[in-house]
Amino acid sequence: MFEHDDHSVNRRGFLQTGAMAGASALALGSSTAVLADDAAARKVIVPTRVLGRTGVEVSILNQGTWKSESLNRILRFAYANGIRYFDTAKSYGSEPGIGQWFQAMPEVRKSIFLVTKDHPNTPKDMIARLDQRLAALKTDYVDLFFIHGIGAGYPIDSTDWPKSKELKDTIAAIKKSGKAKFVGFSCHDAKRAEYLEAAAEGKLVDAIMVQNTAWLDKNTRLNKALDACHKAGIGLISMKQIAGPNPETFLAEVPKHAPDLMAKGLTPYGALLHAIWTDERFASVCVSMRNTDQVSENSRAAKAFAPLKAAELESVRQSFLASRPSLCADCHGQCAEAGGTKAALGDITRYLTYYERHGFRGDAKRQFAALSPEARDWSGANLEAAREACPSKLDFASLLPRVERDLA
Ligand code: SF4
Structure with missing residues (x-):
């Protein structure tokens, strides 16, 4: 599953990061020195990858947002730590807080990649929903607009939406309006392989955010669908990386099974992020970071990223298995x-x-x-x-x- 390198880590962004945070340490493959250099690390943006055929370079780590008293602080802290991709949705309740941020710091809007989502009743309904999202965000455009969580929760069968003429016409109308640069969907449905297959066939959507695991068997239908989307130039974003096991149990297992990664200065979650980023099909990982420690740790992990070796990847997988997962990872049964x-x-x-x-x-x-x-x-x-x-x-x-x- 790691043979694809079309969307590899942007070398320029990566080397700039290295230069400011300690180029010699990176060249020697030592992430510990980079992680130790807090002040320098905070000054640079996290590395970027190209989001499929959009051609846009996005932060490999993106800030998932939610409604909370700390939202304003987290947004600014994430930005200060170099994150330039922010994810929201109508149902998260964070759009008004993001809108306030834009009003207080107008210069931010154009320097970030902004994604929001909604639950349209039909593909065409996205057009009216997008106007509502822009009003809530106090901006006149978003970079990417998603059908939120396409799948079983929708009132009508949406399996064919990704390749439908109605979606094609809707995307054309949205792009013409300039209200969203790109259009796609997020999906954590049991049938997500089918949605991805439809997207790869339709070649209409620009990006998909999908529930993902770093240990997907390469023969699974979902893995093949990810390949097809990647080949079709659809940008892929990973989410819900530890949807199966109890997250705390998983994170407690990582130091036991992956001591080498801990010795590099990674946190357990940072080790998981490195495992996800090792799959170069994914341009970015969405993480709902809920406090400044998590933002610091994860953005430093991004700045120190280097692909995991097979044994390191296996050590993170062993942590996953030891955490007694309960969620089927989608093989053929x-x-x-x-x-x-x-x-x-x-x-x-x-x-x-x-x-x-x-x-x-x-x-x-x-x-x-x-x-x-x-x-x-x-x-x-x-x-x-x-x-x-x-x-x-x-x-x-x-x-x-x-x-x-x-x-x-
Ligand atoms: S539960 Fe069954 S179908 Fe799911 S990953 Fe395990 S073997 Fe495959």
Whole structure:
């Protein structure tokens, strides 16, 4: 999955960063010296990558925003730490705070890449929704406008939207208006491989932000869909990097399994970011950094980025496996095959994760109920064999009784 290098880290931005933060340290491959040099690190912008065929260089780390009392401080701190890509959405409640920032510092608007999102009822509905978003943001354009979380939550089947004529006409109208430079969608739906395939086929959208894991099996449908999008020039942005395990459990495991990365001065989350950035198909990673420590640590990790070696990547993956993940990572279903069952073990465990970790309790129950009786019946399955076959080593013997208790 790492053979693609069309969207490699922008060399100019990377070398400028290195020059200001300690070029000799970078040349020698020592990120520790860079991380130690706080004052210099704060002065430079984080490295950039080109966002697909848009040709725009975006920060490899982007600030996910949300409504909070600290928003104003976080925005300014992220900017001061070199982040030039900010992500918001109607539902995050952070647009008014970002608008206030623009009013207080008008020079900021043109120097950042601004993304917002909304839930249109149809592709054409994006046009009116975009006007509302601009009013909330107190700006006359955004760089990228997303259909937010395309998938099961939409009132009508949206699977074909990414290749529809209606979306094509809508994107043309939006670009002509100058209100958004680029258009795409975000997606963390179970069927995200299908949405990405449609996008690659349609070649209409400029960018997609997608739930991602650094350990996606290269033979999975989702991985192939990511390849197809990348090949089609669609910019890719990673999100929800630790959607499967309990984040705290995962972060506690990283120092045990990846001591070499800790010795480089990375935090556990920084190690995960390096694993994600090692996949050069992704131009940027969206992280909802909630305090200034997280902004400092992650922007320093970005400035010190160098692709992980295979053994380092494996050490982060081992941390992930040790954190007892519950979310299916989207392979072709070898768990059920190995366990000798027709039960949709991947879907079932995905719904359990939505219920337990993501707070979508009603949706999780509804989606579970919508499965056929056969897909819900794991009786007689060899759960240990299923676990052994699963690339994420999901512990079905522990997870499925919770499904029985909470979703059935
Ligand atoms: S083997 Fe694991 S990743 Fe593959 S479908 Fe089953 S649960 Fe999902």
